[in-house]
Amino acid sequence: MKSMDCAETDAALVAYDRLVRRRVLVLAALGLACLAGFLVDITSGPSSLGVVRSLSGILMPDILSRAEHVMIWNLRLPVAAMAVLVGMALSLAGAELQTVLNNPLASPMTLGLSSAASFGAALAIVLGIGIPGVPSALIVTANAFLFAFGSVQMLQALARRSAGDRDTLILFGIGLLFTFNAGVALVQFLASADALQQFVFWGMGSLSRANWMSVAILGAVVVLMFPFSLRTAWQMTALRFGDDRALSFGVDVRRLRFFALLRISLLAATAVAFCGTIGFIGIVGPHIARMLIGEDHRFFLPASLLTGALVMTFASIASKSLMPGVVIPIGIVTSFVGLPVFFLLVMRRGTPR
Amino acid sequence: MTGLKISGLSAGYGRRPIVKAVSLPALGAGQVMALVGPNGAGKSTLMRAIVGLVPATGAVEFDGTDLLQLRLRERARRVAYMPQTLPGGIGLTVLEGVLTALRASPDHEGLPRSTDARQALATLVRFGIGHLASERMDRLSGGQRQLAALAQAAVRMPPLLLLDEPTSALDLAHQVQVMRCIRSYAEIQGAVVVIVLHDLELACRWADAIAVLKDGALAAFGSPEQAITPDTLRQAYGVEARIDRDAAGRIRVLVEDAL
Ligand SMILES: Nc1ncnc2c1ncn2[C@@H]1O[C@H](COP(=O)(O)OP(=O)(O)OP(=O)(O)O)[C@@H](O)[C@H]1O
Ligand SMILES: [Mg+2]
Numbered sequence: 001m002k003s004m005d006c007a008e009t010d011a012a013l014v015a016y017d018r019l020v021r022r023r024v025l026v027l028a029a030l031g032l033a034c035l036a037g038f039l040v041d042i043t044s045g046p047s048s049l050g051v052v053r054s055l056s057g058i059l060m061p062d063i064l065s066r067a068e069h070v071m072i073w074n075l076r077l078p079v080a081a082m083a084v085l086v087g088m089a090l091s092l093a094g095a096e097l098q099t100v101l102n103n104p105l106a107s108p109m110t111l112g113l114s115s116a117a118s119f120g121a122a123l124a125i126v127l128g129i130g131i132p133g134v135p136s137a138l139i140v141t142a143n144a145f146l147f148a149f150g151s152v153q154m155l156q157a158l159a160r161r162s163a164g165d166r167d168t169l170i171l172f173g174i175g176l177l178f179t180f181n182a183g184v185a186l187v188q189f190l191a192s193a194d195a196l197q198q199f200v201f202w203g204m205g206s207l208s209r210a211n212w213m214s215v216a217i218l219g220a221v222v223v224l225m226f227p228f229s230l231r232t233a234w235q236m237t238a239l240r241f242g243d244d245r246a247l248s249f250g251v252d253v254r255r256l257r258f259f260a261l262l263r264i265s266l267l268a269a270t271a272v273a274f275c276g277t278i279g280f281i282g283i284v285g286p287h288i289a290r291m292l293i294g295e296d297h298r299f300f301l302p303a304s305l306l307t308g309a310l311v312m313t314f315a316s317i318a319s320k321s322l323m324p325g326v327v328i329p330i331g332i333v334t335s336f337v338g339l340p341v342f343f344l345l346v347m348r349r350g351t352p353r
Numbered sequence: 354m355t356g357l358k359i360s361g362l363s364a365g366y367g368r369r370p371i372v373k374a375v376s377l378p379a380l381g382a383g384q385v386m387a388l389v390g391p392n393g394a395g396k397s398t399l400m401r402a403i404v405g406l407v408p409a410t411g412a413v414e415f416d417g418t419d420l421l422q423l424r425l426r427e428r429a430r431r432v433a434y435m436p437q438t439l440p441g442g443i444g445l446t447v448l449e450g451v452l453t454a455l456r457a458s459p460d461h462e463g464l465p466r467s468t469d470a471r472q473a474l475a476t477l478v479r480f481g482i483g484h485l486a487s488e489r490m491d492r493l494s495g496g497q498r499q500l501a502a503l504a505q506a507a508v509r510m511p512p513l514l515l516l517d518e519p520t521s522a523l524d525l526a527h528q529v530q531v532m533r534c535i536r537s538y539a540e541i542q543g544a545v546v547v548i549v550l551h552d553l554e555l556a557c558r559w560a561d562a563i564a565v566l567k568d569g570a571l572a573a574f575g576s577p578e579q580a581i582t583p584d585t586l587r588q589a590y591g592v593e594a595r596i597d598r599d600a601a602g603r604i605r606v607l608v609e610d611a612l
Contacts, residue, residue: 009474012486016448016470019487238457241440241450245505248404248436250429250458294489295444296453 023299026292030306034084037313041080044317046325047071074211082210083316083330084309085218086271087281091308092222093267094282095289095301096229099236100260101159105170105345107282108268111155112176113148114279117272119180119187120147126191126199141217145269151176152261205278205331207316214274221270225263226305232256233297240295278331280338281308287345311337355416356381357513357545362411364402371398373569374411380562382512382543385536387556389549390566391590396549397437399566400515403547404434415513415545426459435506437517437549439498441491447501448473448486454505476508477501481530495522503531507538514538516548520555528552532559553581557604565589577604 043054049071057064057072064072094107101111108114120143123129130139131146158172188196229236235256238246243253271278285308286300293303315333322328359377363370372395380386388396402409403420405428413420420428443450451473455461477483482500485493490501499522507514516535520528536559539546550556556563557577565573565585573585581604586594597605 008483009471009478012448012474012477012483013470015487016446016474019446234453234457237445237449237453240443240445241453241505242436242438244401244404244406244434244436245440245454245502246457247406247425248429248432248434248506249454249509250426250460252425252459290444294446294449296449 023293023296023303027299027302027306030292030303030310034306034309034313037310037317038080038084041083041313041316042072042076044320045071045076046320046327078210078212078215079207080313080316081215082207082218082275083312085215085222086207086275086278087285087308087310087312088222088226088305089218089267089271089308090278090281091285091289091304091311092226092229092301093264093271094308095286095304096236096260097264097282098286099239099297100257100264101155101169102240102242103169104287105283105342106173107280107286108148108264108272109277109279109282110170110177110342111151111173112178112180113151113265113268114272114277115177115180115184116147116151117144117269118277119183120144120269121273122184122187122199126187126195138217141270141273144273145265147180148269148272149262149265151180152265156257156261204329205276205334206327206329207275208327208329210274218270218274221266222305225267226301228259229263229301230298232260233301236260236297236301237295276331278312279335280342281312281334283345284311284334284338284341287341355543356384357547358412358414359403360412360414362399362402362409362413364398364407364409366398366407371395371407371569372402372409375399375566375569375571377564377571377574380545380547382545383540384561385539385546385548385559386562386564387548387550387560388564388566389551389553389556389589390572394566394589395569396566397517398569400434400517400547400549401436403515404428404432406434429458430460431511432513432515433506433509433511434515435502435517435519439495439502441498443490445490446487447477447482447490447493447504450490450501451476451504451508455508458509460509473504473508476504479534480504480507481527496524496527499523500527500531510542510544512542512544514544514546516546518549518551521551528555535559553606554604557581557606581606 043051049068054072057068061069061073090108097106098104121140124140124143131142134142155172159169188199191199235251238249238251239256246253286304288307289300289303293299315330315337319328319330319333356379358379359375362372362375364372390396398407401407403413405425409421415431420432452469455469455473474486477486480500480503482497485497493501499519503519506516520531523531532555535546535548538544560577562575563577563580564571565580567589572589573580581596583594583596586592593609595607595609597607599605
């Protein structure tokens, strides 16, 4: 009996090592896929600029003509980088949100976070209402963040009150969604024709306004937030077992939640501030990551980051190649891709395990 | 003083008192106490109060410190708790789940991590589920999930272990195995184990002391012989019961009728 236990132990340890190695490999593969997608994204587009020329133009900018230089360095590269970053931000936010609220359908979009951020941004863009003292370059982001964080706090208060009832939470999120959408509509109604046109396009969710400034800001937010996410990986995994259990392990659940929600708001709000509401990435990204890699958050969080980037990149490529000569706003593409996945998730929820 | 002593412990949800001024004599190191009583008596609430999940007044002295006064982290260092309800639908293997219990704990920061998996696995083997190590937790049976949850609570090897109905879904063999495990854990670690049970015969056979809870108050306390009598059963559960001993000297509870 004892010796059998020993053999069993060794076999299980070997199996665990193998599992960890496989997950690292999956992460590496995802990273490579992202890189490949990024390159394809840069080389595709309405204007005629060949694959080879685009790629060599990135490595050796000097060979490009002035127009080509602008095309690659001021349009395609920032847009492609923005696709990666927005995917990362929304997917990571979705992954953390799902764990923190214990709800696989939670995401910045489904819980009205994106709408809240849009509303905040709309106030700034259209009516010029912002927080006093914030520099004008950041006013849209700051507003978006403020509203996103406020609504996430409301959600959390509700989650606590309803003892983590999943359906109540989603319903409340839908409530927020409609409220803020109505708010956005009101702002649109009050807006001048000029501001309106700018805003409608923005509201659809598109990467077309990406520039190096916005890429730098969102990039900084992702790069700053991600290590903090990763640091809490074990505690977040523990939270999957419920508050009581996590608390009894010694996890300061309240603190963990607060900072996770702070990160989530910042990620979602910055993404929304620059690109408008882009739906479903926050659900689809984490869901694919979970299927590929499980819920050990040491791997799940980075995997969500990468799957988000990957899906967004594909969507970006699709938005350029579906209709020749036209770039469809990417929010429309992600919705068409994301909706079926979302329904699949909803249906699976009903089936007993 | 080593061991666990509860004095005047009251706890409840909101304004509603559930546990009412419960005092329990000291339990020494290496002892196992069973907490029994009817549904809704407040057994789970009592445990949750000790871990700090429900606001409580009174004192829970453990090895000379009042647990209720401790911060979360200090408390978690001394106490592990297995809740009654089991989590479902988690995409982790059993080994990962137990490893999480170990590594999420703040005490574990900065410790060498190479031995963790081994320690987690040893706990699984001890509870007879070593073969489930690589199994996904969301694909386990009810009893297997209970065993995994038990391993999660025990893996940090705390000096005070609170288990809320760890055997309710277990088959005969696993019930005995788990109780034997818990006993030897208490003895080898010099730990105190409090365990909520509904099976009185199991409680009588494995516990050093039994506390009977009824409507949030202590109805009886003592050795199995002292605590489990026809009188206390009538008072606590409202049943007429006969207490017998079988050939091996074990206590048998024969319920005749509900009153
Ligand atoms: N979260 C809660 N909020 C409000 N009241 C609660 C809560 N949990 C339990 N109660 C109430 O507290 C009382 C005691 O519940 P508790 O779970 O402690 O009983 P128990 O002895 O563990 O019962 P069981 O044997 O059924 O597990 C019950 O009347 C119950 O309704
Ligand atoms: Mg209970």
